[in-house]
Amino acid sequence: MGNSAGTSVEELQACESHQWYRRFMTECPSGLITFYEFKQFFGLKNLSDKSNAYVWTMFSAFDMNSDGFIDFMEYVAALSLVLNGGVQKKLRWYFKLYDVNGSGCIDQEELLQIIKSIRAINGIPSEISAEDFANMVFDKIDINRDGELSYGEFMEGIQNDEMLLRTLTESLDLTHIVQIIRGEISSNI
Numbered sequence: 001m002g003n004s005a006g007t008s009v010e011e012l013q014a015c016e017s018h019q020w021y022r023r024f025m026t027e028c029p030s031g032l033i034t035f036y037e038f039k040q041f042f043g044l045k046n047l048s049d050k051s052n053a054y055v056w057t058m059f060s061a062f063d064m065n066s067d068g069f070i071d072f073m074e075y076v077a078a079l080s081l082v083l084n085g086g087v088q089k090k091l092r093w094y095f096k097l098y099d100v101n102g103s104g105c106i107d108q109e110e111l112l113q114i115i116k117s118i119r120a121i122n123g124i125p126s127e128i129s130a131e132d133f134a135n136m137v138f139d140k141i142d143i144n145r146d147g148e149l150s151y152g153e154f155m156e157g158i159q160n161d162e163m164l165l166r167t168l169t170e171s172l173d174l175t176h177i178v179q180i181i182r183g184e185i186s187s188n189i
Contacts, residue, residue: 024072032069035059054117061097094168095154105148108138137164
């Protein structure tokens with residue numbers, strides 16, 4: 001199938017989906033990604049305990065049925081969120097990711113742990129310390145000052161603060177990983 005002028009978007013998407021499936025099955029012949037394979041897939045090695053806990057939280061967020069594996073449909077859903085998800089969907093996913101203990105709220109320690117872990121994984125230096133950033137987030141969006149961010153506070157606060165939205169989006173941007181995978185798929189065609 002070439003990229004002729006008559007090729008529809010649906011045909012291109014179907015072709016890409018087939019390529020994603022081939023890539024997935026090549027990397028994971030069992031059809032399931034374990035936590036260990038997930039870390040290998042993203043090249044994550046020698047992580048601190050806190051960073052490893054963050055990666056586990058991310059893995060769990062992708063593992064929608066909580067069976068301890070990421071199957072192809074969960075994989076596609078995660079990639080779709082990264083590639084095509086709107087701000088609302090991404091923020092809902094970020095909230096779930098930050099709510100490490102599943103309480104329905106994000107406390108300052110959870111936020112700090114995630115920020116430190118993301119920075120350790122990304123290896124990108126920041127002008128502001130993780131502690132100062134977590135304090136700033138709570139100062140700006142913890143409206144009732146109870147030390148926790150409810151889902152509503154988080155969604156409204158992040159969307160109403162351009163700097164926080166940009167920082168959050170950039171820190172959890174996985175499109176570079178998707179581009180690497182797409183490049184590998186293209187080279188194998």
